[in-house]
Amino acid sequence: MVWFILRHLFSSLLSIFSLSRLSDPEKDLEILVLRHQLAILQRKLKHPIKPTRIEKMTLAVLVVKLKHFSHKSTNHFCDLILIFQPETIFRWHRDLVRRKWTFSIKGIGGRPSLSKDTKDLILRLAQENPRWGYGKIQGELIKLDFSVSLSTIRRILLRNNPLPVPVRSGSIGWKHLMAHYKDQILACDFFTVETIWLKTIYVLFFIELGTRCVHFAGITTNPNQVWVTQQARQLVWKLREQDLSLRFLIHDNDTKFSQSFDVVFQSVGFHVIHTPYSAPNANAFAERWVRSVRDECLDHILILSALHLRRVLLEYIDGYYNIARPHQGIGQQTPIPQARPASGTIQCRNVLGGIIHDYYRAPTPLALSTT
Helix, strand or coil: CHHHHHHHHHHHHHHHHHHHCCCHHHHHHHHHHHHHHHHHHHHHHHCCCCCCHHHHHHHHHHHHHHHHHHCCCHHHHHHHCCCCCHHHHHHHHHHHHHHHCCCCCCCCCCCCCCCHHHHHHHHHHHHHCCCCCHHHHHHHHHHCCCCCCHHHHHHHHHHHCCCCCHHHHCCCCHHHHHHHHHHHEEEEEEEEEECCCCCEEEEEEEEECCCCCEEEEEEECCCCHHHHHHHHHHHHHHHHHHCCCCCEEEECCCCCCCHHHHHHHHCCCCEEEECCCCCHHHHHHHHHHHHHHHHHCHHHCCCCCHHHHHHHHHHHHHHHHHHHCCEHHHCCECCCCCCCCCCCEEEEEEEHHHCEEEEEEECCHHHHHHC
């Protein structure tokens, strides 16, 4: 009993000492966080219902604001969250972002869908003429006053006939084209990130298809044509210094990629390729990288500002993705090859505060002395 009292008194003295070091605004924010949790807990005891969207957003914003204001350790803020887990706060923020983008887009739909009669006619021509290829079927449809593209015919037949004839499968697709020219192709694209304040930030990046090396171009809240063209100039200067064998650039038909953007690359010998409308698979390498950076990095961090996002992306790309992350598409190698010792103790390096773990072999002292 005596030891319990002494331990309680000692912990109380430590709490008083830590509180005396806080400024008045920090104390006010901590009181708001604790009061908000107490109000939620009292209401749940009377009526066992889930917290409202306003309560979730208020608590998430208060915690992030307190962390940004006082620059304290993560454990300090975890102690303030008494009735929820940290993952719950992340899930609330993702729900708020999804609610922000729940609006319908009208007037943007790509090609109109084919009627059932047209699809049945395509299948009939393929079944009755097994030696016809996609071009021959398209020609017969044009004779019958039907305008259908080769890609649409191929898609319909593959969906309904898993074993196309050799003549039809002989056409060159994107997979074969990329395999032959991938070492000379550079792709670019945008993706968006939502901050804790639901502010949309646009990220521009480039990726080399052959090596999977990613070049971070920049971030902005207003990606106009002037800004995008300037990022293109800076990347061209960087590529000139590296003396790479890149000759093609792939991007979609976004209006942000203006004629001046293409001219920057054409001036150094690039051939610019515009992907078809509503065809993300034509830029599949860039789309796959966006999924990687979200799954491994951005989905586990609450972004505070554009400056915070820039620091996170630079650490992920330059500190992990390009030099330490193995890729299945290039034989489990890294985009930028690194000299790695064949023996030594296995060490773990924390990236982005431990969100990603990078394992490597540390050279033994004997190996260091012999080199």
